[in-house]
Amino acid sequence: xxxxxxxxxxxxxxxxxxNGAQYTHVLIKETDPQAVLKKVTLKIPNxxxxxxxxxxxxxxxxxxxxxxxxxxxxxxxxxCDCVIVMNCDGKLTIxxxxxKSNNPSGxxxxxxxxxxxxxxxxxxxxxxxxxxxxxxxxxxVVLYSGKPMLLNKTTTVPxxxxxxxxxxxxxxxxxxxxxxxxxxxxxxx
Numbered sequence: 001x002x003x004x005x006x007x008x009x010x011x012x013x014x015x016x017x018x019n020g021a022q023y024t025h026v027l028i029k030e031t032d033p034q035a036v037l038k039k040v041t042l043k044i045p046n047x048x049x050x051x052x053x054x055x056x057x058x059x060x061x062x063x064x065x066x067x068x069x070x071x072x073x074x075x076x077x078x079x080c081d082c083v084i085v086m087n088c089d090g091k092l093t094i095x096x097x098x099x100k101s102n103n104p105s106g107x108x109x110x111x112x113x114x115x116x117x118x119x120x121x122x123x124x125x126x127x128x129x130x131x132x133x134x135x136x137x138x139x140x141v142v143l144y145s146g147k148p149m150l151l152n153k154t155t156t157v158p159x160x161x162x163x164x165x166x167x168x169x170x171x172x173x174x175x176x177x178x179x180x181x182x183x184x185x186x187x188x189x
Contacts, residue, residue, distance in 0.1 A: 003048050005131040005140045006087050010050045012124060017082075019050035025052045026184070028099060036101035037145035040176055042084070044184040049065075049086040054079035054114050080110045083118065084184070091136035094118060095187060097143065097166075104144040104173045111140050111168035140171035141187050145178060 002010065002021050010016050018026045024040045080098040096114055098107045115138065126132045166172045176182065 001048070002050065003055060003087055005090070005125070005129075006048050006050065006085070006134050008129045008131050009085070009121065009125050009133065010052075012087070012121060012129075013052050015054060016050055016052045020044070020047040020086075025181075026082065026084060028097060030081065030099045030101075034101075035099070036178070037099045037143070037176070038178055040099060040122050040143050041181045042097075042184045042187075043181060044084070045188035047086070048088070049084060049129075051082055051084045053082055054117060055081050063179060079117070080107070081112045083114060085118075087133065088136075090133055092122075093137045093139070093186070093188070095139045097141045098171075100142055100144040102144065104142045104171075107140075107142050107171060111171065115168060131151045138166075139187060140166040140168055142171045142173045143176045143182075144173060146175055 004140075010019060022042060024046055026044060027039060028042065029039045030037060042163060080096050083098040084095040084097070086093045086095075096111050098110055100107065119135075122133060122135070172187065174187075
């Protein structure tokens with residue numbers, strides 16, 4: 001079941017996809033026909049969370065808002081592929097995710113623009129619905145396809161490092177295959 005604040009926030013967005021009251025996964029799809037990495041599924045238990053796709057919510061003109069100028073000097077209309085908003089006692093953990101084919105680059109502007117949009121949406125929630133949800137942590141994740149790295153022939157299993165302290169221009173990058181399924185907890189260590 002979603003909390004009242006999360007329900008109000010989710011209902012204020014036009015591009016929501018999945019929520020923890022109904023689903024145990026988030027499917028992230030890339031619609032670019034030339035993309036190699038088309039989809040990845042993140043498994044997540046039921047709870048007070050939802051996901052949305054800001055890239056698809058920008059409309060035909062690919063603008064975050066028609067009130068903002070658009071030119072090559074303005075990068076605030078960029079968006080990442082998926083945002084997962086999770087609530088724990090009024091404190092939000094927000095995971096910004098972008099799918100990249102082959103080369104995991106060019107994501108910083110997408111993350112920064114989407115981060116500002118999320119902050120704007122939270123401001124609207126506070127102003128118009130008297131519901132305040134604060135951000136306690138933000139994660140930036142790039143899932144990318146590409147050639148697998150050569151593996152050393154050892155019997156040990158490589159350990160996943162801690163993913164904390166990611167930034168829009170220094171995101172956690174993970175190579176995945178098309179149609180892979182991951183546990184979201186792996187991205188929250």
